[in-house]
Amino acid sequence: MAQAFDAAAQQVLLTQRAEEALALAKKLGADAAEVGASVDQGLGISVRLGEVETVELSRDQGIAITLYVGQRKGSASSTDASSASIKATVEKALAIARYTGEDPAAGLADASLMATDLPDLKVHYPWALTTDEAIDLALACEKAGRDVAGIHQSEGASLSSGEGVRVYANSHGFLGTQKGSSHSLSCMLIAQDEKGMQRDYDYTSARNPAMLRDPAEVGREAASRTLRRLGAQRPPTGTFPVLFDPSLSSGLVGHLMGALAGGALYRESSFLCDRLGSQLFPSWFGLEERPMEVGATASSPFDAEGVQTRNNRFIDQGSVASYMLSAYSARRLGMQSTGNAGGARNLRLLAPLTPRDDLLKQMGRGIWVTELMGQGVNGVTGDYSRGAAGFWVENGEIQHPIEEFTIASNLNSMFAGLVAVGDDIDTRGSIHTGSWLIDAMTVAGN
Amino acid sequence: MTAHKSDVNTAVSILLTPSGLDLDALDTGLSYALGAGIDYADLYFQRTWQEGWVLEDGEVKEASYNIDGGVGVRSLAGEKTGFAYSNQITADALMDTGRTAAGIVRSGKQLPGQPVVAVSAAGRYAGLDPLAGLTADEKVAMLKEADRIARAADPCISQVSASLSGTYEVVLVRASDGTLAADIRPLVRFNVSVIAAKNGRRERGGAGGGGRYSMSRLRDENVAERYAKEAVRQALVNLEAVDAPAGQMPVVLGAGWPGILLHEAVGHGLEGDFNRKGSSAFAGQMGKRVAAKGVTVVDDATVADCRGSLSVDDEGTPGQYTPLIEDGILTGYMQDKLNARLMNMAPTGNARRESFAHLPMPRMTNTVMLAGQDEPADIIKSVKRGIYAVSFGGGQVDITSGKFVFSASEAYLIEDGKITAPVKGATLIGNGPEAMGRVSMIGHDMEMDTGIGVCGKEGQGVPVGVGQPTLKLDELTVGGTQSS
Numbered sequence: 001m002a003q004a005f006d007a008a009a010q011q012v013l014l015t016q017r018a019e020e021a022l023a024l025a026k027k028l029g030a031d032a033a034e035v036g037a038s039v040d041q042g043l044g045i046s047v048r049l050g051e052v053e054t055v056e057l058s059r060d061q062g063i064a065i066t067l068y069v070g071q072r073k074g075s076a077s078s079t080d081a082s083s084a085s086i087k088a089t090v091e092k093a094l095a096i097a098r099y100t101g102e103d104p105a106a107g108l109a110d111a112s113l114m115a116t117d118l119p120d121l122k123v124h125y126p127w128a129l130t131t132d133e134a135i136d137l138a139l140a141c142e143k144a145g146r147d148v149a150g151i152h153q154s155e156g157a158s159l160s161s162g163e164g165v166r167v168y169a170n171s172h173g174f175l176g177t178q179k180g181s182s183h184s185l186s187c188m189l190i191a192q193d194e195k196g197m198q199r200d201y202d203y204t205s206a207r208n209p210a211m212l213r214d215p216a217e218v219g220r221e222a223a224s225r226t227l228r229r230l231g232a233q234r235p236p237t238g239t240f241p242v243l244f245d246p247s248l249s250s251g252l253v254g255h256l257m258g259a260l261a262g263g264a265l266y267r268e269s270s271f272l273c274d275r276l277g278s279q280l281f282p283s284w285f286g287l288e289e290r291p292m293e294v295g296a297t298a299s300s301p302f303d304a305e306g307v308q309t310r311n312n313r314f315i316d317q318g319s320v321a322s323y324m325l326s327a328y329s330a331r332r333l334g335m336q337s338t339g340n341a342g343g344a345r346n347l348r349l350l351a352p353l354t355p356r357d358d359l360l361k362q363m364g365r366g367i368w369v370t371e372l373m374g375q376g377v378n379g380v381t382g383d384y385s386r387g388a389a390g391f392w393v394e395n396g397e398i399q400h401p402i403e404e405f406t407i408a409s410n411l412n413s414m415f416a417g418l419v420a421v422g423d424d425i426d427t428r429g430s431i432h433t434g435s436w437l438i439d440a441m442t443v444a445g446n
Numbered sequence: 447m448t449a450h451k452s453d454v455n456t457a458v459s460i461l462l463t464p465s466g467l468d469l470d471a472l473d474t475g476l477s478y479a480l481g482a483g484i485d486y487a488d489l490y491f492q493r494t495w496q497e498g499w500v501l502e503d504g505e506v507k508e509a510s511y512n513i514d515g516g517v518g519v520r521s522l523a524g525e526k527t528g529f530a531y532s533n534q535i536t537a538d539a540l541m542d543t544g545r546t547a548a549g550i551v552r553s554g555k556q557l558p559g560q561p562v563v564a565v566s567a568a569g570r571y572a573g574l575d576p577l578a579g580l581t582a583d584e585k586v587a588m589l590k591e592a593d594r595i596a597r598a599a600d601p602c603i604s605q606v607s608a609s610l611s612g613t614y615e616v617v618l619v620r621a622s623d624g625t626l627a628a629d630i631r632p633l634v635r636f637n638v639s640v641i642a643a644k645n646g647r648r649e650r651g652g653a654g655g656g657g658r659y660s661m662s663r664l665r666d667e668n669v670a671e672r673y674a675k676e677a678v679r680q681a682l683v684n685l686e687a688v689d690a691p692a693g694q695m696p697v698v699l700g701a702g703w704p705g706i707l708l709h710e711a712v713g714h715g716l717e718g719d720f721n722r723k724g725s726s727a728f729a730g731q732m733g734k735r736v737a738a739k740g741v742t743v744v745d746d747a748t749v750a751d752c753r754g755s756l757s758v759d760d761e762g763t764p765g766q767y768t769p770l771i772e773d774g775i776l777t778g779y780m781q782d783k784l785n786a787r788l789m790n791m792a793p794t795g796n797a798r799r800e801s802f803a804h805l806p807m808p809r810m811t812n813t814v815m816l817a818g819q820d821e822p823a824d825i826i827k828s829v830k831r832g833i834y835a836v837s838f839g840g841g842q843v844d845i846t847s848g849k850f851v852f853s854a855s856e857a858y859l860i861e862d863g864k865i866t867a868p869v870k871g872a873t874l875i876g877n878g879p880e881a882m883g884r885v886s887m888i889g890h891d892m893e894m895d896t897g898i899g900v901c902g903k904e905g906q907g908v909p910v911g912v913g914q915p916t917l918k919l920d921e922l923t924v925g926g927t928q929s930s
Contacts, residue, residue, distance in 0.1 A: 048723070054527040055550045060803065061533060075510040079533045085513075092511045099582045101505030131549070153724055190725055190846055197727065199846040232847075237693040237929050267502070268605050268641045268648060374851035375840045376873040376925070380641065380650045385690075385873040385925040387842070387851030404849050406873050406925025408692065442927040444692035444875075 005041045007179045010165045015177060017081050018169040021065055024090045030067035032108050034170035037063040042162025045134040047142055049154055052135055065093050071102045109327035109337055114174040115302035122295045124179035125208040127161045134159045137215050145189045145219030150227050153190035160184050174306040183209045187222040193230045200225035205428050232401035235392055235445040241366035242407055242441045243359055246426035248372055249436035255411055257344050258379055260314055262329020271382035275320050281415050286350030287315040296346045298430035304342030312338050347431045353423035359437050361396035362420060367443060368393055382411035405445035414438050453573055454564060457618040457628035461491040465535045472620040478544025479521045480622055486522040488621035491535060492802040497577050498611040501589035518802035519543040522784055526550050531803045565627035567764035570748055570755040571658035573630030575614045579660030585610055592638050592670040599678040605641035612661050619762035627762030633909060636664050638673040642681035651681025655896025657751045680856050683868045690872035690926025696829045697922040700836035703895035705912030708743055708813050710841040710850040711878040716770050717808040718785035720845050727848030727878060736776045737882035740818055743771040745780050747795055747811035753897040754812035754911030761797040761806060768794045782808045800906035810901060812911035818888025822916040825887045827863040833924050834858045834865055848878040873925040881919055889916035
């Protein structure tokens with residue numbers, strides 16, 4: 001039942017539309033313009049208690065136009081990519097640009113920065129998967145989890161598989177296209193004891209379906225993560241070292257990148273304003289972006305403005321070595337774009353890695369956090385206070401599950417207090433990192 | 447106002463006529479989505495026009511306009527759902543998506559067709575295009591006014607950003623149970639965010655609001671001035687904030703937006719899908735005590751012009767006033783048609799979807815705790831040492847374990863019955879049923895929030911409202927940094 005998706009044909013079609021939109025913008029009076037167009041198609045399956053729950057076929061398309069009249073900017077977008085709609089969208093963007101203010105920093109990224117090295121980074125792996133095959137994979141995943149003794153209920157297993165094409169073009173004459181795919185399988189289970197119910201999940205995700213983990217293993221891991229939470233207690237209130245699971249330490253890197261983003265900096269909304277060159281982490285820690293890594297989650301040779309991406313070293317020997325800038329935020333700060341319009345791509349740590357069990361021993365008595373809840377992070381001040389669940393550790397040994405507590409500190413202190421990074425690297429997302437051991441945080445519990 | 451008839455006519459002219467379709471064509475469309483073994487099918491047509499204006503550094507720097515729309519087709523068989531959608535509203539798209547959705551079931555018997563019944567529902571807001579309420583010049587002027595007032599309010603204000611956004615949404619639902627319903631939904635919002643800097647310290651303050659009405663009402667109600675002053679006030683308070691305490695203590699929540707406590711602590715746990723699947727901490731508790739005496743919580747889609755209100759939901763069921771907890775006893779769930787049918791209950795008008803490209807689920811509309819008898823000042827006076835929290839960032843809940851969190855963006859210490867120093871935003875954590883059992887005082891000052899909530903569930907965002915009076919929880923865990 002899977003719909004055919006001809007990525008090559010879509011690429012040609014989107015390229016034509018992007019060029020049509022740029023030509024029209026110029027003809028109608030825009031001094032500069034940029035267009036992003038995309039088509040994505042996917043199949044989503046969910047099963048629960050051994051039965052199919054939903055079968056969902058998705059196909060999304062869109063075209064977004066930003067144009068400049070002098071130093072004024074207007075944007076419009078539509079999910080209808082017909083010629084009539086492109087014309088209406090360009091006209092609307094032009095109409096809006098009449099009302100925006102003159103902004104000296106507005107405009108396309110400099111022509112000299114446009115990407116010229118455009119290799120195929122191998123991020124497109126279509127999966128010729130029928131609906132029935134997808135259902136079978138999800139059923140196998142859930143069954144393996146439910147077969148584990150102690151699992152009494154299920155939120156089900158889901159498989160999603162999608163591919164898409166995106167095109168970015170601007171009036172410098174730059175045109176970049178990229179085909180990509182993303183496939184994932186997840187399972188969430190429930191267990192119960194006299195204290196109540198607990199749920200947890202596991203997932204696998206990859207651009208190449210051959211790299212997905214075995215469905216049964218994902219189901220079993222979801223079961224084991226769920227069962228280990230039963231009988232959770234509340235930890236004492238006090239100050240303790242905290243070990244962040246790799247799935248959560250990537251979030252700490254995310255907060256760091258949010259504070260290094262040009263938009264937060266020029267709005268004075270970052271706790272890292274004016275910190276370029278200053279020590280933030282211990283000197284053994286570094287962080288680098290590798291956008292040209294072949295086959296990785298976020299690989300791309302050009303950013304959202306067509307600028308050539310590059311290996312940015314954001315943290316070098318513990319110090320803030322670079323901000324993360326688009327053309328606009330760079331102009332606002334009197335700097336150059338770092339090729340990060342649209343964010344950072346493939347962040348990798350430069351740090352000695354410690355076996356995870358040694359991290360527990362180093363921690364001695366403290367908290368291993370495996371889940372965080374709520375927002376609770378203030379990017380302006382770095383203040384950090386979040387709900388958590390995890391495990392109590394004594395003498396380097398895991399004692400019992402804990403829940404209904406918060407961990408609080410400030411990101412400045414947390415980064416400075418990074419004791420070690422684990423070798424248990426989580427490679428599922430665009431940020432690859434192991435566990436992080438932070439020397440001390442305030443825990444509010446009993 | 448009962449706008450259903452004219453809404454259907456408007457929706458047909460906007461959604462179907464341009465493609466040469468009419469209501470009869472929907473019968474044909476529906477027939478593709480039906481078939482042997484299918485209990486129910488529906489077609490959901492939608493078109494949205496969205497506009498956003500952003501001011502920074504005293505100038506409108508960003509302005510954007512987005513048009514989205516299409517049709518979503520759903521076929522239900524028992525607990526199974528087949529779903530497909532298309533950006534194109536055409537006869538061909540109806541055939542393709544209908545056949546795809548119906549493809550989930552391959553056997554069983556054909557149900558008889560149902561006569562078409564236009565849903566009769568009271569209008570909870572005017573079916574107008576909110577974007578047309580102000581000219582572009584007036585929109586720009588409002589944003590500039592907010593900037594000017596915020597900067598004039600205090601020399602510490604170093605950054606001001608203001609935004610004005612609006613959505614004009616037209617939906618039409620046609621279902622195999624005979625339902626024919628339409629809704630014209632305006633939604634607008636104005637927001638101000640400021641940074642205050644003093645002695646090397648920087649803090650943010652923010653305020654905003656809106657609802658289901660024209661942009662002109664935002665101007666008439668002078669929200670640019672009101673939210674600019676409120677954002678400045680909050681930023682200045684936060685400049686003086688000291689570290690928050692850590693541990694268990696009494697917590698007093700202010701009226702209005704702190705009602706996200708209800709949204710997280712009880713609301714999600716009372717959505718029909720989680721209770722049908724037995725995954726909610728409230729499953730099997732119907733008729734039992736789940737909150738302290740005096741606690742009455744309702745989901746109310748009927749509040750006039752409110753952000754979370756619905757004249758009809760996304761399955762065409764009229765928006766309703768649904769009691770969830772009455773005097774501490776669990777009395778109702780929020781339902782869509784699928785979960786209501788499987789649980790032998792009635793739909794409550796809570797079926798919502800982010801767009802035609804998403805499946806509907808039971809969702810909250812405006813979730814409200816009704817007023818009690820207590821004097822707000824007496825509630826503060828009753829606390830020896832605790833926290834008074836009046837504004838929040840956001841929250842989250844694990845509906846299975848019942849654990850919920852929400853993060854304060856403006857809070858104060860209460861010492862010996864008096865509000866004293868402001869404290870830095872802290873996350874509050876608790877267990878839904880336990881926390882609701884610890885509500886010991888309820889103010890008479892019930893208030894709706896200003897219209898800023900977005901609820902996320904399974905990746906779908908929908909606008910919601912919350913409301914509550916000032917209330918006291920005898921004990922909740924406060925996640926500050928001062929553990930002494």
